[in-house]
Amino acid sequence: MDIAQLYRVFLKHPDVCTDSRKVAKDVIFFALKGVSFDGNKFASKALEGGAAYVVVDDPSVVSDQDDRYILVKDVLKTLQQLAAYHRQQLKLPVLAITGTNGKTTTKELIATVLNRGYNVLATEGNLNNHIGVPLTLLKLRPEHQIAVVEMGASHPGDIKELVDIANPDYGLITNIGKAHLEGFGSIEGVRKTKGELYDYIRKHDGILFVNSDDPTLMEMSEGISRVTYGTDTSATFYAQIIYARPMMLSFRWRQVSMPHDISTHLVGEYNLPNALAAVAIGRFFDVATDGIMEAIAEYTPTNNRSQLTQTDRNTLIVDAYNANPVSMKVALDNFDKIRTDLPKVVILGDMKELGKESLQEHKTILNILVEKSFDKIMLVGKEFGAATENLTSQRQNTLLFESAQDLEEYLEQHPIDQSIILIKGSHSVHLENIASLC
Structure with missing residues (x-):
């Protein structure tokens, strides 16, 4: 079965599942394999639990008497190809976010702001890897107007793999720092891998949102269409800290000359770029200023993040x-x-x-x-x-x-x-x- 054929099955059963313990009625179960598990062994259990179809890559588990088994060469690759195909059919704008620090908070702030003007699909939790990104994209529905997709990486080539699946029109790297050095080998490995997002946007004539306070990101994004944000007045959107409260971030941002003050529930000055990125993207997509202000002021971080x-x-x-x-x-x-x-x-x-x-x-x-x-x-x-x-x-x-x-x-x-x-x-x-x- 090729991807086009599988996609027709997916349109009839648009909910997918990769955990046999969470199978619901009419889902498509993808039997993924890992170091310590093999989803193929749970395919029959998934069907018993109500799955409409199971996608497997082990011929020995397939029943010739049951056409609900879909045999493929590689279940993970098939999941990724289906997600990429689905994203291409809907043709809505996709914003990809990666970075060493702050990408989840930035993603949440951006999604919260964009929700004031659009029907937004955003990555849930930390589903930001080679499995999570496809699962996110497969949740896209015709009623969605924009997607905000977080991308994580721990090895060279990870971001390239994810952007090839998500095909983003817009990109944002929060920062580049020392993390996952066990996988990347060096800070240069981190830079090169995160930069795979910029490489994709450059090649496909997309638009970047760049923190102008970060000389590394400014250098890497040179020559690409970009919207800047930072604390210098040269940025398209610029801001300064307001020291009104001892722990929570408050800041004043401007586009051209009009000042706007926001008091947030975010701890620490280090969250300023995250919040200002949400301002820049909200205004870029014509979200009303009042809506942006309210969204950021009301946002409260969760999941043990500041x-x-x-x-x-x-x-x-x-x-x-x-x-x-x-x-x-x-x-x-x-x-x-x-x-x-x-x-x-x-x-x-x-x-x-x-x-x-x-x-x-x-x-x-x-x-x-x-x-x-x-x-x-x-x-x-x-x-x-x-x-x-x-x-x-x-x-x-x-x-x-x-x-x-x-x-x-x-x-x-x-x-x-x-x-x-x-x-x-x-x-x-x-x-x-x-x-x-x-």
Whole structure:
């Protein structure tokens, strides 16, 4: 069965599923394979659960007596090809977003703004990889007017693979920093891979949205049609921080000369480019200024991304979804700037997937901590453990824990009270559980 034929089946059954445990009536089940699982083995179970068809690539599971089995050479490639074919049929504008830090927050802000004028499909959660992007595109319906698609990468070529599927008309890279170095090999590998989005937009005469404060992005986007945003008046959309509140981002933005002030629920000055990108894209697509202002002012971050939480005992800034050297540094710098009479407590978890640079990058973070005047520092993980040779002797207020569970046990016996606490670390460290103890 070729893609055109499969597409006709998809139009009759437009809901797809890749998890046999979540099969619903009339879906098409794609039997994906992974390191520790083989979806082909669950094809019959999916049919029993109500699936209209199952797409498999193992001939041994196909029943000659059942025409609901669709045998293909490679299920994943077929899923990707179907998504690309579907996107091409609908021909609506697609904005692709990638970057080392802030891409999910930026995606959410942009989608929230565009929703004030359009029917928007946006990536849900972190479905931003070689499986998530196709699944997102297959949710497109004729009533949608624009799609905002997040793209993640951990190896060279990842973004090229995703843009070839999504065929974006517009592109945005939030920034380029040290993350997933285990897969990329170097910061140059990160730059080249993220730049695959720019390469695609250049080749297909699309339009970029570029942070003019970032010289790397400005250089990479040279010669491509672009809309700029930043803190310099040379940008198409420019802004400045308003220091009206101690923790939340407030800023004044302008297009030409008219000033507009926004107070957000976002923690930290480092969120300014994310919010300003949403302003620029909203205005580019003619969303009313009042709608843009309201959308950004009302947006509240979720999923442990720079969330400000007030408990009975403490004020928490929970940023435990992910961490890399760049995001860790800006989080610490921002936390240091917060004006408060409360004691400041820092809880940091390991930064994962940094490969051979991990030890040095963790030492760099420790050196930053030595320079700051935080009242208490709690470090979690073996990577920080390997880097703390001299820190604990220099700072009597520093504690090291091998795991989040060890820290949980400590906090149950030694609770923190009347403090402001930053919780930051890679998702796999599981610091999100710490918040309930503070």
